[in-house]
Amino acid sequence: MHYVEKPSSEFCVQFDSEYDVLINGGIYMFSKDVILNLLEVAHIRKETEEVTGKGDNISLEMDILRWLPHQTYSFDVFKHQDYWYNLKTPLSALLANSAFSRNSNGWNDEADQLDLEYTNPYVTIGKNATIGRNVKIGNGVKIENAIIGDNVIIGDNSYVTNAIIDSSVVIGPWCRIEGSINNSTIWNDIKHSHSAGNIQNIHNLVVLCENTHVSEGVFVFNSIVLPHKELSCDIKYEIVM
Structure with missing residues (x-):
């Protein structure tokens, strides 16, 4: 699983055709084990912050979601087949x-x-x-x-x-x-x-x-x-x- 924050259209075409390029809609359902993992990351980040003065920010996408497929968790998505558009302006x-x-x-x-x-x-x-x-x-x-x-x-x-x-x-x-x-x-x-x-x-x-x-x-x-x-x-x- 490769996670990219706000990719451009040009970036997406770089993926090999065997991959599905999905857009994250930001709605999640977790088992409690995932929350425990999040707490573990928070603890590690706190120790890092005490040493370096950095590391207080935790990213759900970068610190948790990207690693789920590499562990023993089932990982499912609801694929919406209709339009998606980034409406910021x-x-x-x-x-x-x-x-x-x-x-x-x-x-x-x-x-x-x-x-x-x-x-x-x-x-x-x-x-x-x-x-x-x-x-x-x-x-x-x-x-x-x-x-x-x-x-x-x-x-x-x-x-x-x-x-x-x-x-x-x-x-x-x-x-x-x-x-x-x-x-x-x-x-x-x-x-x-x-x-x-x-x-x-x-x-x-x-x-x-x-x-x-x-x-x-x-x-x-x-x-x-x-x-x-x-x-x-x-x-x-x-x-x-």
């Missing part, structure tokens, strides 16, 4: 949404048409758009590559792209909510993050947190707005706290 959530919408059965190429109440002939729901419950969308609205939470209101003729809109957000008419992410910006971010699973970039999308109100005609570009804020003027590359 808003951008990673958008990318996961895009991947899910492309690969899920029953989704069409344009959008998930769960309820005709969401849309009408004068509304455009583009690719990779996920719409929550009880959402009200005005005439002339266009939404693409976005996650729209529950109870959101989007006014007539507004445009939402590359954005995460949290629950109970109100967007007035003629607004433009726009992030600028594209393949180039994503690839550049991956190169600088040193891990394809831990994308840090937050400067190329829009996040409107819960209960944000955007006034008529406001342009929000590549910005993050914390909950319960009112926007009455254009903002670009800002974090509104």
Whole structure:
């Protein structure tokens, strides 16, 4: 058993094909013997600390789990066959949404048409758009590559792209909510993050947190707005706290 903390996608391909590469979900069930082993490690670490001044940290994964297959313990895992995605940043959530919408059965190429109440002939729901419950969308609205939470209101003729809109957000008419992410910006971010699973970039999308109100005609570009804020003027590359 080889344990690696937060491996990159490039690291996983180094394994020989005879191995299964599993992701640890962090849920464990132990016999009491494993706990006794943990106490033994703690005792050894305490003695080490008295000599060297170090060794007070105990890692369940590195000190216990990695050695179980080499001992007499049975070692079983529950293998979840569905999606797993490392959601640490808003951008990673958008990318996961895009991947899910492309690969899920029953989704069409344009959008998930769960309820005709969401849309009408004068509304455009583009690719990779996920719409929550009880959402009200005005005439002339266009939404693409976005996650729209529950109870959101989007006014007539507004445009939402590359954005995460949290629950109970109100967007007035003629607004433009726009992030600028594209393949180039994503690839550049991956190169600088040193891990394809831990994308840090937050400067190329829009996040409107819960209960944000955007006034008529406001342009929000590549910005993050914390909950319960009112926007009455254009903002670009800002974090509104």
